[in-house]
Amino acid sequence: DQQVKQNSPSLSVQEGRISILNCDYTNSMFDYFLWYKKYPAEGPTFLISISSIKDKNEDGRFTVFLNKSAKHLSLHIVPSQPGDSAVYFCAAYTGNQFYFGTGTSLTVIP
Amino acid sequence: KAGVTQTPRYLIKTRGQQVTLSCSPISGHRSVSWYQQTPGQGLQFLFEYFSETQRNKGNFPGRFSGRQFSNSRSEMNVSTLELGDSALYLCASSLDPRSDTQYFGPGTRLTVL
Numbered sequence: 404d405q406q407v408k409q410n411s412p413s414l415s416v417q418e419g420r421i422s423i424l425n426c427d428y429t430n431s432m433f434d435y436f437l438w439y440k441k442y443p444a445e446g447p448t449f450l451i452s453i454s455s456i457k458d459k460n461e462d463g464r465f466t467v468f469l470n471k472s473a474k475h476l477s478l479h480i481v482p483s484q485p486g487d488s489a490v491y492f493c494a495a496y497t498g499n500q501f502y503f504g505t506g507t508s509l510t511v512i513p
Numbered sequence: 514k515a516g517v518t519q520t521p522r523y524l525i526k527t528r529g530q531q532v533t534l535s536c537s538p539i540s541g542h543r544s545v546s547w548y549q550q551t552p553g554q555g556l557q558f559l560f561e562y563f564s565e566t567q568r569n570k571g572n573f574p575g576r577f578s579g580r581q582f583s584n585s586r587s588e589m590n591v592s593t594l595e596l597g598d599s600a601l602y603l604c605a606s607s608l609d610p611r612s613d614t615q616y617f618g619p620g621t622r623l624t625v626l
Contacts, residue, residue: 409555430582435613442587446557446617462614466523478520496613498570 406430407495409504417512422480424507426493433502437465437505440477441490441506450491452476452497483511515540517606517618525624531592534621538606544568546615547579550601559602561625562587563610563615591623599625 416422424438434455438503439447451466453460460467466479476493488511490510493504518537526532526557538545547559562581579589585606591598601622605615 412553437614439617444619446605449614449616452614465573498611500558500561501610501615502558503548505553
């Protein structure tokens with residue numbers, strides 16, 4: 404049972420435009436959410452996180468939004484750069500275990 | 514600080530064989546988790562170890578097992594390999610089970626022929 408879902412397997416965006424990656428979850432016990440970025444032949448690296456008591460967190464070009472009522476999480480990348488091309492995983496944490504989505508492959512076209 | 518290391522990076526086995534993968538966490542990290550990544554399935558949680566004890570286990574058959582040593586290094590073992598076990602196996606470490614961020618190693622790519 405996939406408790407964290409990323410329904411878009413892939414996304415293509417022009418360089419300089421906004422990339423929006425989406426994630427939905429089903430478990431209301433999740434209290435912390437994270438985004439990881441993964442390049443081929445490397446492990447995922449932590450990108451940005453948000454606590455369930457917030458609805459927005461920014462770090463440079465990356466902003467994560469949390470809509471608890473909709474159980475929806477999104478990652479905005481502005482402006483998108485070719486180096487952002489990677490697979491992005493969202494993850495949710497219960498305080499006990501991490502649950503990961505299936506990933507969205509982002510391609511930023513120069 | 515050195516990151517999480519995993520050995521070997523690549524492995525080819527045949528059906529029915531068994532395999533052992535190794536993970537060395539970041540120095541000072543005592544919690545180690547293992548994940549299986551396959552296309553379309555994302556990262557599936559295998560198990561988590563802390564202080565040499567398994568804290569959590571995902572929904573995988575008993576052929577998948579692991580252990581953690583006193584220096585926090587961890588190994589996972591898969592017995593009687595099946596074609597469907599071909600995947601990237603990722604290890605992640607954190608300070609302790611309550612840490613809200615995990616740090617991943619590069620993974621071991623296992624191919625079962």
